[in-house]
Amino acid sequence: MEANKDKEVVAFLGPKASYTHQATLSHFPESRYNIVPQTTIEDVYAAVQSGNASHGVVPFENSSNGPVVFTLDLFADVHGRYPDILVCGETYLQVHHCLLGHAVKKQDQPLQANPPWRKLKDEGDSPNPSGQVTPTQTAPAPGKPRVQPLHDIKHIKKLYSHPQAWGQCKLFLSTHLKGTERQDVSSTSRAAELVAQDTAGTSAAISSRIAADLNELDVLAQGIEDSEGNTTRFFIIRRQQDVALPEAEESDNEMTNYKTLVSFTVEHGEPGALARCLAVFEKFDINLTSINPRPSGETLWHYIFLVEFMGKKRAEEAGGAVNDALQGLGKVAKSWRWLGSWKNALKA
């Protein structure tokens, strides 16, 4: 561990083999950084705020499920605990969920001509041979899951995963594991650990392929997410004092190659207060990419808005569309805070 003393510390939402871990490795090679897992998203913020870590990596939103509320609340920072935290980068990770568990060994099954995974193609033998979700009153025209199990999964009595994962694998679960008991756990990696400890072999986890290897579990099905493009966006955070703002315009097109995050509050009960804040971005031809309200913590039903847009804040005196818009925001918002500008990593 001596060599790690020279390396910058990167805090990420653990445990090992989590999707955040994968996203972190894609950005921070272990040869150059000391990658340290944290228990909660807030622990990542605290590690960066205190200077114990130079960078942090946290999930921000998923393309199917929307924003990660815990992360939004830490940026909203209504208690002022993370005054120096800025976003300094983003990274996108295609999330391929697997069903991990203990495959039923051949000797445990009655003799048969076909291997277990062939059975699933035989009508009448599989609990749901068509791979089609049973139409119900709530879902009269359901879709079809993208994949079939690789192994027999009839022995699975209990499922573990992170709450976000259920919402990303609805079709597979409602087709092949309808009514199976589900237990929420803190991460998909933790789900795999719990299944690895299950000696009866009747539980399964929705988790990653990496977690299968790490926990010596069988991949019972892979790519079970509903949406082929299922992607999670992660933010890389730093302390304000470690981020340099460009003095003047850079050669690259900063209005399409960068994004900026701000938070602001408006005078509650004033018609047009939010619209006036958003209009300052339109005035400078700035495209908003996301807006998320969170309870402000001040008064009931008051909100703090997290708004993300294309463009880059420069040093105060350097001007530019974003600086002008933020100056305008300061005049119409009740309060506001810049939360970072970073290079756009989304391929159009």
Place this chain on the structure above:
Amino acid sequence: MEANKDKEVVAFLGPKASYTHQATLSHFPESRYNIVPQTTIEDVYAAVQSGNASHGVVPFENSSNGPVVFTLDLFADVHGRYPDILVCGETYLQVHHCLLGHAVKKQDQPLQANPPWRKLKDEGDSPNPSGQVTPTQTAPAPGKPRVQPLHDIKHIKKLYSHPQAWGQCKLFLSTHLKGTERQDVSSTSRAAELVAQDTAGTSAAISSRIAADLNELDVLAQGIEDSEGNTTRFFIIRRQQDVALPEAEESDNEMTNYKTLVSFTVEHGEPGALARCLAVFEKFDINLTSINPRPSGETLWHYIFLVEFMGKKRAEEAGGAVNDALQGLGKVAKSWRWLGSWKNALKA
């Protein structure tokens, strides 16, 4: 049950004794309505859409935790399953959480001069006598929980509740039940049912006082929510064909006494697209009360916005600010849908 045939059916998110049940009863007395619990929020929508129920009651947002994402997604209705659903009313419920479980009986404890609930006031005897959260790196200046337990809770090894409840009782939990295993379940009422079945008596539920009576559980602590004003807002939904729009202006002030919900999408990647949609409300002096984006389901990172504002839609030909604004919205949004107008139930 014969008498029920004459009563209108109201579907609500169950089970019995849920907070939604309490909200439902405050609006729909059982003497006049047939109140029927549903398993999921989507089941409530399906019951109303199909006409099996005349009204539905669903949670929409909590003052501490923000919106209920499942409800937002059902209003966003990206698969067009609930084309006739409108909000026709709202009701607010102050949510007082209790810790329910099995109090340790006196004979189970060593003889002592003080009853168990006095013990907690004795320094050195209670696990955390000050009632103060241990300061940690993540929360250097934590708050103090509002209440102390009514009984000894040292025997509690496992907690059950709905995910929303953890976030509403952070201070109590981190002070008195730090590190205790938590299991998410589908409702706070279900949590109480599970604890009632626990013969060992070492589990507890965060649930309502009503659930304590229903399941014959002891109230180990009451009012354990962090925020004194902790409130959940519920929407009452109906079918469009059952809702009459006023032909002309009513005598009450419709711009302050009513609210309206709409959803819309914008042309992605066009600077100012969202600001232009919101500007139409400002133009007609309409105050926005909430805005929530959800993944549109069309393309990655495209959103559908749910916007709520003060005022009331009238019949097409009756004019008025809201009708004018919605006409304006139709010109700037890619698509939009009216989701109901109803009487504002929030006391200012």
